[in-house]
Amino acid sequence: MYAAKYVGRGAIAVVEVEASPPAAAEVQIAVAYTGICGTDLHVLHGAMDTRVSVPAILGHEMSGRIAGLGAGVTGWAVGDPVTVMPLCWCGSCPACQSGNSHICQQLNFVGIDSPGALQQRWNVPAALLVRLPKTLPLAPAALVEPTAVAVHDVRRAELVPGEAAVVVGAGPIGLLIACVARIEGARVLVTEIDWLRRETAARLGFDVLDPAAPGAVDQVDDWAAGAGAAVAFEVSSSQAGLDFALRSLAVRGRLVVVGIHPPRREIDLHRVFWRELTLAGARVYQRPDFERAVELVAGGGIPTETLISRIEPLDTAEAAFRCLESGQGVMKVLVKCGSDG
Amino acid sequence: MYAAKYVGRGAIAVVEVEASPPAAAEVQIAVAYTGICGTDLHVLHGAMDTRVSVPAILGHEMSGRIAGLGAGVTGWAVGDPVTVMPLCWCGSCPACQSGNSHICQQLNFVGIDSPGALQQRWNVPAALLVRLPKTLPLAPAALVEPTAVAVHDVRRAELVPGEAAVVVGAGPIGLLIACVARIEGARVLVTEIDWLRRETAARLGFDVLDPAAPGAVDQVDDWAAGAGAAVAFEVSSSQAGLDFALRSLAVRGRLVVVGIHPPRREIDLHRVFWRELTLAGARVYQRPDFERAVELVAGGGIPTETLISRIEPLDTAEAAFRCLESGQGVMKVLVKCGSDG
Numbered sequence: 001m002y003a004a005k006y007v008g009r010g011a012i013a014v015v016e017v018e019a020s021p022p023a024a025a026e027v028q029i030a031v032a033y034t035g036i037c038g039t040d041l042h043v044l045h046g047a048m049d050t051r052v053s054v055p056a057i058l059g060h061e062m063s064g065r066i067a068g069l070g071a072g073v074t075g076w077a078v079g080d081p082v083t084v085m086p087l088c089w090c091g092s093c094p095a096c097q098s099g100n101s102h103i104c105q106q107l108n109f110v111g112i113d114s115p116g117a118l119q120q121r122w123n124v125p126a127a128l129l130v131r132l133p134k135t136l137p138l139a140p141a142a143l144v145e146p147t148a149v150a151v152h153d154v155r156r157a158e159l160v161p162g163e164a165a166v167v168v169g170a171g172p173i174g175l176l177i178a179c180v181a182r183i184e185g186a187r188v189l190v191t192e193i194d195w196l197r198r199e200t201a202a203r204l205g206f207d208v209l210d211p212a213a214p215g216a217v218d219q220v221d222d223w224a225a226g227a228g229a230a231v232a233f234e235v236s237s238s239q240a241g242l243d244f245a246l247r248s249l250a251v252r253g254r255l256v257v258v259g260i261h262p263p264r265r266e267i268d269l270h271r272v273f274w275r276e277l278t279l280a281g282a283r284v285y286q287r288p289d290f291e292r293a294v295e296l297v298a299g300g301g302i303p304t305e306t307l308i309s310r311i312e313p314l315d316t317a318e319a320a321f322r323c324l325e326s327g328q329g330v331m332k333v334l335v336k337c338g339s340d341g
Numbered sequence: 342m343y344a345a346k347y348v349g350r351g352a353i354a355v356v357e358v359e360a361s362p363p364a365a366a367e368v369q370i371a372v373a374y375t376g377i378c379g380t381d382l383h384v385l386h387g388a389m390d391t392r393v394s395v396p397a398i399l400g401h402e403m404s405g406r407i408a409g410l411g412a413g414v415t416g417w418a419v420g421d422p423v424t425v426m427p428l429c430w431c432g433s434c435p436a437c438q439s440g441n442s443h444i445c446q447q448l449n450f451v452g453i454d455s456p457g458a459l460q461q462r463w464n465v466p467a468a469l470l471v472r473l474p475k476t477l478p479l480a481p482a483a484l485v486e487p488t489a490v491a492v493h494d495v496r497r498a499e500l501v502p503g504e505a506a507v508v509v510g511a512g513p514i515g516l517l518i519a520c521v522a523r524i525e526g527a528r529v530l531v532t533e534i535d536w537l538r539r540e541t542a543a544r545l546g547f548d549v550l551d552p553a554a555p556g557a558v559d560q561v562d563d564w565a566a567g568a569g570a571a572v573a574f575e576v577s578s579s580q581a582g583l584d585f586a587l588r589s590l591a592v593r594g595r596l597v598v599v600g601i602h603p604p605r606r607e608i609d610l611h612r613v614f615w616r617e618l619t620l621a622g623a624r625v626y627q628r629p630d631f632e633r634a635v636e637l638v639a640g641g642g643i644p645t646e647t648l649i650s651r652i653e654p655l656d657t658a659e660a661a662f663r664c665l666e667s668g669q670g671v672m673k674v675l676v677k678c679g680s681d682g
Contacts, residue, residue, distance in 0.1 A: 094568030095592040095616075103592055103617055156617070227435030242610070251436040251444055261610040269583070269602040272622040275436075276444055276497070279620040281613040 003119035004317035004335065005055040006043055012318035013055070019121040022070035026123045029082060031337040033142035033311070034117040035061030036320050038171070043112065044321050052112060059118035060086040060111030063132065063141035064338065073126045081132040083144045084117070084124050085290045086110035102286045109284075118317060120338050130290050133298045138340050139311065140297055140304035143176075143332065147293035147302055148285040149258075150176035154184055155289065156282040157231045157256045161185025164224040168211065168245045169236035170197040172307055172332045173258060177233050178206050183301045186231070189223055191216070191244060196329040204303055211244045220248040228253060235259050239266065246271060254278045307331045314338075344460035345658035345676065346396040347384055353659035354396070360462040363411035367464045370423060372678040374483035374652070375458040376402030377661050379512070384453065385662050393453060400459035401427040401452030404473065404482035405679065414467045422473040424485045425458070425465050426631045427451035443627045450625075459658060461679050471631050474639045479681050480652065481638055481645035484517075484673065488643055489626040489634035490599075491517035495525055496630065497623040498572045498597045502526025505565040509552065509586045510577035511538040513648055513673045514599060518574050519547050524642045527572070530564055532557070532585065537670040545644055552585045561589040569594060576600050580607065587612060595619045648672045655679075 007013045022028040040058045042048055066080045076082075089096050089104030096104050108114055110124065132141050154177060159165065163186050167178045170192035178188045178201065190201040191211040202208045207223060209216055221228055228250035234242050237259030245255050246268060257279060271277065285293075296302050309330045312320040320333045342360045345353050363369040381399045383389055407421045417423075430437050430445035437445050449455055451465065473482050495518060500506065504527050508519045511533035519529045519542065531542040532552040543549045548564060550557055562569055569591030575583050578600030586596050587609060598620060612618065626634075637643050650671045653661040661674045 094566075098568070098592060100592050100617070103615070105592070225435075227439070251439060251441050251446070257610055257614050260614060264607040265610045266605040267608045267610075269598055269606045269608075269622075272620065273598050273601060273624055274444070274622070276441065276622045276624055278622070279613065281610075281615070281617045281619070283614055283617055 001120040002314055003057050004314060005057055006052070008046070008049070008054040010044055010046065012044065012321055014315055014317055017119070020123065022068050022123045024071040025073060025126055026070040027066050027073055027076060027126050027129065028068035029064040029084070029122045029124060030067040030339070031062055031064040031117050031120060031122050032138040032340055033063050033334045034059040034337055035142045035146065036324050036333050036335065037061060037146065039112065041321065041325055048112070057115040057118050058111055059116035059335070060109065061142055061145040062117035063138040063144070064122070067121060070126070076126060076129065081134060081136070081138065081141070082129045083132055083141055083294070084110065084128045085130050085148070085285070085287065086116070086128065086145070087284060088114070088125065088128070102284050118314070118335060118337065120314070130294060132294060136298045139308065139334060140302070142334050143302060143304050143307060144290065144293045144297050146172055146332070147176050147180070147297055148290040149173055150180040151289040151292045151296070152285040153177050153233060153256050153258050153282045154180045156280050157233070157254050159184050159186055159231055163187070163230035164189070165231040165233070166191060166220060166229040166245065166248045167233045167235060168241045169234070169259065170194070170201045171235065174233070174235040175201060175204065175307065175331070176302065177235060177258065179204070179302055180296065183296065189220065189229070200306065200331065204306060211241070217244060217247045224250065230254070231256070233258055237261055242267070246277070249275065249277055251275045252277070254280060257281045309333055311336050342461040343655055344398050345655060346398055347393070349387070349390070349395045351385055351387065353385065353662055355656055355658055358460070361464065363409050363464045365412040366414060366467055367411040368407050368414055368417060368467050368470065369409035370405040370425070370463045370465060371408040371680070372403055372405040372458050372461060372463050373479040373681055374404050374675045375400040375678055376483045376487065377665050377674050377676065378402060378487065380453065382662060382666055389453070398456040398459050399452055400457035400676070401450065402483055402486040403458035404479040404485070405463070408462060411467070417467060417470065422475060422477070422479065422482070423470045424473055424482055424635070425451065425469045426471050426489070426626070426628065427457070427469065427486070428625060429455070429466065429469070443625050459655070459676060459678065461655065471635060473635060477639045480649065480675060481643070483675050484643060484645050484648060485631065485634045485638050487513055487673070488517050488521070488638055489631040490514055491521040492630040492633045492637070493626040494518050494574060494597050494599050494623045495521045497621050498574070498595050500525050500527055500572055504528070504571035505530070506572040506574070507532060507561060507570040507586065507589045508574045508576060509582045510575070510600065511535070511542045512576065515574070515576040516542060516545065516648065516672070517643065518576060518599065520545070520643055521637065522572070524637065530561065530570070541647065541672065545647060552582070558585060558588045565591065571595070572597070574599055578602055583608070587618070590616065590618055592616045593618070595621060598622045650674055652677050
């Protein structure tokens, strides 16, 4: 079988490897599709070389079918369509002990800290499986993982139906958050500096705004009936996006920090105090988020056709990374690792 | 009657003024004690001259007795002991309309935006009155207002009994937060760079820590059973205090921003994301906070004797400000405006 490996220095090599049988409590998955995300690109660019063991098989957004069962695995059968919630936690750290195992302090994020789904056969602990409906095609099913991120982010916002929500940044996660928030009853405004992404958001039926346009923040107030938004999602990972998100909030508004901000950021804490705002970090997902994401993708609420920009065969997996890194107009790129059927 | 007025250029003048009868829906209060707070000092130092109309009668922490009733006031009698919740809201802005009138966008904070309690007779809308128990002496009763701030802050933290809470900054508000958090069932650690304030906190039975000492943050982890604190209150108004508070939090910890931070502050948002932390601004109080504060002060849970450093007669009110501004070892300074009886 073949696997696509990050081999360092910005390169992906597709190589033949021997498939090993699943260990006890594991299943072997015949991977159908694996999505590439921004974090995978960071790895490719060498930004996570201290964390990733090179060569590394990346990939944590996927769909496939069970191809084999390790000893002791029950409740699953060969042929079952599945996706994987790629989190292995320790069970004993303070995060795990407080019911937050998804942000375990020794988290093994499968596909980064251990081998991922950019291969034809993938062995994973059966405990990580998430069942897919038989009626759901496997290409859109590869979007369950990023949808689960969005579900988690919206849950962290404690969104109430009817509230006004601003999404700052219209990449795949931003658009998925917008979709989930709309399904949960929010009025959604998507702000994005890139006109192509803004156009995609508009095509999906969202109100859109260029946050760099003069007076843009005041337009948020107008859009939100003079009050500002109840919720903002910072998905741009930029200082400007953060400022915009914070400035767009109504009294007692909640800002969910989704984007990754390695440098320290400046925040107008006086505004946080004055308006009694809340900022909440949101990272990955919990099992109910994943299950809800399956429902949403299977139910047609997620515009997977618009979001999947391209499907690349495993042979040319590096092209999937190059396509994503080109930016302009590209949303989600999938690698087809095996059969749909 | 006499009033102490901020007359600009850092000065307080005690002058004779004519008492006016209470208007309709107002009461006249014979003020007994008025506390001086950090905001009053800011006003004295000219930092709020754009907001305050000079000359200004300051004072919003007080106790007294009703001395006269305006037309249409019911439910109150001359002689009733009272304090005042010094917030007048507009009722129509988005904050008021969303049930957050305490942070009304046109808030009139009585004692800053309109005349306050540093006078012998004070007319206020009857709607602002808060009843005091007849058994509560009026000097400690002047601490109800800052205690209401602390009650509000602890409520914003959504504290659960048994949780570990760190209070960064042991001025009067910090110590009141520590007291309220302890009453609500928290294990409390007070961190403070000033040794005199740290000693006061220790005398009140709190665990204390010098946050500037080497390894201090790791000591918080140790103190909190290796996990970090569930809640931190930033009451120092400093970048260092903010950093310390954020760094001291456990996974899913909540930081309540109590201190005022006029400059933009740097925040490690990656930590907020990674640990799914929450930051919440907390400003003034709502009516239930005030009523709870009366209960706590009357119930003896608030160490008012330790907190009241000095009581100054109205004649020499400026000395109360000078005493507070001297810092070292001074907690709360009250001005005695009239009779206790």
